[in-house]
Amino acid sequence: MKERKQMTEIKERGITLIALVVTIIVLIILATVSINMVVGENGLIKKAEQARDAYEESSKKEVEGLNTMLEEMMKETGKGPHGLPLVDTLDGGDSRVVLESTVDAEDVNGNRIVVPRGFFVRTDLGTKVNDGIVIEDADGNQFVWVPCTEGQYKKHEYKTPEVDDTKGSTPDSGDTTNPWKTYYYRKYVDWKEEGGNTESVAKNGGFYVGRYEAGVPDNASFSVNNESNKETMPYYTDSNNNGNKSKNVSQENGINLKPVSKQGVQAWNYIDYKNAMEVSNNMYSGVESSYDVTSQLIDGIAWDRIVDWLGESYTNIALESSNYGNYTNNTKELTENVLYAQHILATKNDNSKTTAWVIANKYKTGKPKLGEGVLTESGEGELKYTNTDYTNGSSYNSASYTLSKRMELATGVVEQFKLKNIYDMAGNMWEWTTEIGYHSTTDSNATTGTKYAVRRGGGFDYDGFWHPISYRGGHHPTTDTTFEFGFRVVLYID
DSSP states (O other), X not given: OHHHHHHHHHHHHHHXXXXXXXXXXXXXXXXXXXXXXXXXXXXXXXXXHHHHHHHHHHHHHHHHHHHHHHHHHHHHHTBOTTSSBBGGGGSOTTTTXXXXXXXXXXXXXXXXXXXXXXXXXXXXXXXXXXXXXXXXXXXXXXXXXXXXXTTTSSOOOOSOTTOOOTTSXXXXXXXXXXXXXXXXXXXXXXXXXXXXXXXXXXXXXXXXEESSOOBOXXXXXXXXXXXXXXXXXXXXXXXXXXXXXXXXXXXXXXXXXXXXXXXXXXXXXXXXXXXXXXXXXXXXXXXXXXXXXXXXXXXXXXXXXXHHHHHTTSTTTTTOOGGGSBOTTOOOBOSSOEEEEEEEEEEETTOTTOEEEEOBSBOEEEOOBOSOOEEBTTOOGGGBOOGGGBTTGGGOOTTTEXXXXXXXXXXXXXXXXXXXXXXXXXXXXEEEEEEEEOOOSSOTTOOSSOOEEEEESOOTTSOTTTSOTTOEEEEEETTOOXXXXXXXXXXXXX
């Protein structure tokens, strides 16, 4: 009897244990099902996320639809969000008629722009301020509006102003977030601006910059447009010797020369600081001028503002510009025929410190590969060294020298080098600015000695990492004239 009772208790305990196990298994199954219902592929959380995403997408499309409808309404009325004339209405019509008076306008986002008398807006190139709005005059010169408040119109401040940057291209080690580079600049204390216009910027909320590097005008004696044979267009320098024509002039035959801001023309190089200043001032000046603008050589403050503005869309461009310009370390292959000049840096093979420039004596048209490349007499195509193509070519050969090519491009010929509708701010030509000094380390008011001017933006003979768009070089006297130095014009609205 006792044994039977014990057996019964054992069976009951076994049944209880089995029931417990079954219960646990059932709970696990239920938990798994519940979890799957919540976080699984078709669970509540996933469905909630999908619903959220669908709502956000729907809201985005709704906002886009409303914006499109508002834009269309604004275009119909010709008025922007603040009631000002819409940029889209200032395109000059089919015949591109210029404005008879200066117009205070805005884009569809309410961003202000002032379009000066004598210009019209190239609406086919963009109608939003942050994309770069282009204006054009009756002669085809183009400029880009740079939005700028009075507070933004200021010189870039380096966090390590006392650094000795005379030993190379030196970044601003004190500013890890925006380390602009300089050379022969921060050691000196007497840099001053000879240009700029704070009053105009404060009044109008911006200024215009040449869409292109300054080009040679057709009426200049050294313009290749005057040559009949386009296959052998001469490459003029700064000398009147040997039948050459000087490009370092502001007048010819008593007529003021005016640079152009156009695509595909020879960049105006071999010009010193003084003449670059004068011809920039000439561009929109004189009794014949019908424009409400003052033209100047670009100032350092305007350059800094443009770099900051471009940096809003192109990350790290102030530190690394290689992909954005014609540099030695950009080997982009062009797909269209362009005007260019191929120069050579000759390095003595038995002494790498002995170098000389071998300058092209003519322009060419074609699809050159950019960047460095070694030329030899036995090479092919653009890598073949033909000494008659160079002003001093017969003095050099590949047996004695390493001949490395450097490619100078005409203005604005590579789309990749366009940033917010502005071409070649990085690379191609070094550009004079109106920032000048005498390299005095003790006297901030120095007025004697050699006068220097700051060059900006890097050039075709340098790389874009060490010489990016933000780069300030302060070691060239204002009297320098080389094939590397050009300039750019800015407009301040009167």
